Each structure stands twice: as C-alpha cells, then as structure tokens.
Amino acid sequence: MHDLHPEDIKAAIRKKGATLSSLGKRHGIERRLMSIALTRPHRAAEEVIAEFLQVPAHHIWPSRYHPNGNRLRPQPLRNRQPSARFGLRGAGA
Numbered sequence: 001m002h003d004l005h006p007e008d009i010k011a012a013i014r015k016k017g018a019t020l021s022s023l024g025k026r027h028g029i030e031r032r033l034m035s036i037a038l039t040r041p042h043r044a045a046e047e048v049i050a051e052f053l054q055v056p057a058h059h060i061w062p063s064r065y066h067p068n069g070n071r072l073r074p075q076p077l078r079n080r081q082p083s084a085r086f087g088l089r090g091a092g093a
Contacts, residue, residue, distance in 0.1 A: 001062040002062070002063070003060065003061045003062060003063050003064075004060050004061070006038035006039055009038055009049065009053075009060065010038070012053055013049065013052065013053065016052065016053065018052060020034040020035055020038075020049075021034070023048050023049065023052055024045070024048070026048075027044075027048045029044055029045055029048060033045050034048070034049070037049060040079065040080055041061075041064050041075045041079050041080070043071065046060070046061060046064070056069055057069075063076070063078070063079055064079055
C-alpha cells in the first residue's frame with residue numbers, strides 16, 4: 001500500500017475548510033513543518049493532519065506505520081528521501 005499523494009492530502013484538508021497553515025497555527029506547528037509531513041516523517045504534524053481528516057495516520061502514510069497503527073521506529077531511510085518516494089529527481093540528476 002502506498003502513502004496518499006501530498007496533493008490529495010492537501011485537497012482533503014481544503015475540502016474540509018482548512019489549510020496546512022491554518023492547522024499549523026491552531027496547533028503551534030510551523031507551516032513548513034506541516035508541509036514537510038506530507039513527504040517526510042514528522043509525528044506531530046502527521047497527528048494533526050490525521051485528526052483533522054478523521055483518518056488514522058497509518059491509513060494516510062502506511063510506509064511510516066505498522067499495519068496495527070504503531071509507528072515504525074526508526075523510520076526507514078526511504079521515508080527520509082521524498083525524491084525517491086515520489087519518483088522525483090533532485091537538482092543535477
């Protein structure tokens with residue numbers, strides 16, 4: 001199972017009447033960190049997004065969690081390299 005695409009997550013948040021920025025402000029998390037959580041592990045931001053969407057975090061980001069919902073520790077290296085996960089190449093590639 002693959003993680004939801006970042007744009008799909010943002011669209012779901014917008015459909016419920018919020019933005020990453022507004023969610024971050026409500027919970028004291030910088031917008032940049034909220035955005036990072038879309039492609040790389042950030043536990044606090046993931047929890048805020050999942051709670052707002054009323055979807056378990058392990059359904060949004062299955063690569064970051066065990067099937068039972070427990071978070072992977074440590075996170076696999078592939079989860080810290082968004083370019084590899086979404087088929088994007090960094091500058092110079």
